Amino acid sequence: MNNFLVPAFIFIFGALFIPLLRGRLKQGYVLLLPLLGLVNFLNIPIGTHFQVDFLHYQLILGEMDRLARIFGIIFHIVSFITILYILNFDNNTEYAAGFCYAGGALGVILAGDLITLFFFWEFLTVSSMFLILARKTRKSTQAAFRYTLIHAVGGLFLLAGIIIHSHETGSLVVSQIGLNGLGSYLIFIGFGVNCAWPLLHSWLVDAYPEATIGGAVFLSAFTTKTAVYALARTFPGETSLIWIGTAMAAFPIFYAVIENDLRRVLAYSLINQVGFMVVGIGIGTELAINGAVAHAFADIIFKGLLFMSVGAVMYRTGKVNATDLGGLYKYMPITCAFCIVGAASISAFPLFSAFISKSLVMSAAAHEGLWVTWFTLLFAAAGVFHHAGIKIPFFTFYGHEGDYGGEVKEAPKNMLAAMGISAFLCIFIGSAPGFLYDLLPYEVEYHPYSYDHVIAQLQLLFFSAMAFTLLLLSGIYPAEMRSLNVDADYIYRKGGKLAFFLLDRSLNSINAFVDRTVAKGMTARLSRFFSLGPGRLALAVIKSLWQMSGIGAVELVESEKRFLEKYKTANFSIGSTAIFALAIVLLFFIL
Amino acid sequence: MTSNKKHIWDERNNIKRLLKVFFTICVVLFAADLVVDKQTHMPWEEWPGFYAMYGLVACVVLVLVSKYILRPLMMRDENYYE
Structure with a gap:
């Protein structure tokens, strides 16, 4: 008898009790659940667990290795942080959908067979839909509907792929599949939809900004990262991923520059960051896979932090467009500080998290002599600083002051606590990279803090900032406009x-x-x-x-x-x- | 805090000071590049100020392309899909 439980079930069945509880008891319960889940998860040894016979298949609900473990750890951490962040809303739908969603993601990363993977994959998608629906506006309902349809199509690709693949190879094991045969291509595309590949990406920028304040924080963590995990598991070293990832890293930053809705700016930068991970998986060397996984870990925290800080502003002011915001550093200085930490992290400033994760992917690309990819990623790295690192904090907290109709209060305590934990983790991971490196799937022989690397990165960032400053002072920088930008969802x-x-x-x-x-x-x-x-x-x-x-x-x-x-x-x-x-x-x- | 209170960036001199500090750091970084020992993978990484110039040019190109190409092509009214 195992002395641990299936991690997905702790979240999913745990969610069932939430509506029965009230007040402080409920708050305690929802905060305890991810912590208990984490203790349970860490207790599961490397190896195969929870094998169940189903029809004449053997389902494996607990295939634990180093790759699954690091994803599981970050999924538990971010669940705790997000739950803490949404405590003040006390919304049962958000709690339950959030736990089911996170539970689905945990189910996917521990799935040892493709049937289990597919089940949790769909479970994750369906639960996530409720985080968009919970906003209860006409726009969010429509966006949730489109989101669900796109994922239904992606899910069918995956299912068809799994069935054909199992007929072709007779195997349902979740391991290296590689592109050979129709089944593998369909699986590849099915994963690609959730990974937000170019042209398959528009559900993300369409739906995430329509989710609830807390919903967007949840959403930013799980769907794409679960897809990154699935790709790292089944298609490592698949060359086409290098080009897909390169495109993902580059094109969203152009949109991010002209986008007015700040949560949509973050959604574009999310795709941009996932691009780095996909490139890492495509290169497929130990260094590159380590880079992809480390960057996923770091990204979940700093992207969550950015979504949380913009969400807190949205909560206090009811506004999320750059045209309506600005000057909030006066009223929400702590949120502002946390937002800047998130911005510095995503921009890969030395001592902040992405500095030690993104550079693994960059180095891997350089090692393999992929200079087109390298140049594009460097461009994307400068660009992300420009739109997520500068634009988000600048247009929210500085610049022209928005019209708020009076005083604006600092974010509620629980939100500040959640952002504080994330901000601490961003700096901790960036300053003491050994802790994250020890968790990575392969041994790391990489030292990010060399003089030349630090100076090169600082030059890149400061001169990008100089471009922003000069363009802003000269009036060339495009003014924010109330508008909508057509993307692939046009189709x-x-x-x-x-x-x-x-x-x-x-x-x-x-x-x-x-x-x-x-x-x-x-x-x-x-x-x-x-x-x-x-x-x-x-x-x-x-x-x-x-x-x-x-x-x-x-x-x-x-x-x-x-x-x-x-x-x-x-x-x-x-x-x-x-x-x-x-x-x-x-x-x-x-x- | 009240909205009538003077805040740090309401003072124009503070902004000027910030910009001065900022440009000074840029110059220092550019200079530091000339003295530091480099372990490079790509030949152009050895060019002095490669990262600085790349960051500057990349961001200017990014903004100009977004403003003058992407926006005219893609921008629509807020209620375009309604």
């Missing part, structure tokens, strides 16, 4: 409308035609035929009888009318019915 948001229009026009016009001619026209005609047809036949016979009896023209018309009236209501005298019968018999004889 399905406008394309969806076009498809709807075309289907509406083509199928519904057939529908309308059939309705007109068959449903309305044909039945009416048939009914007229059956109700009046025999009557007219009879009239044709009887008319000649009337004419023979020498009836006048006016009277003839009258009689015809009366006859048809009577026929419709079947209101005939016995004599006339006999005449019809005779007439019909005669008609038969004549014909």
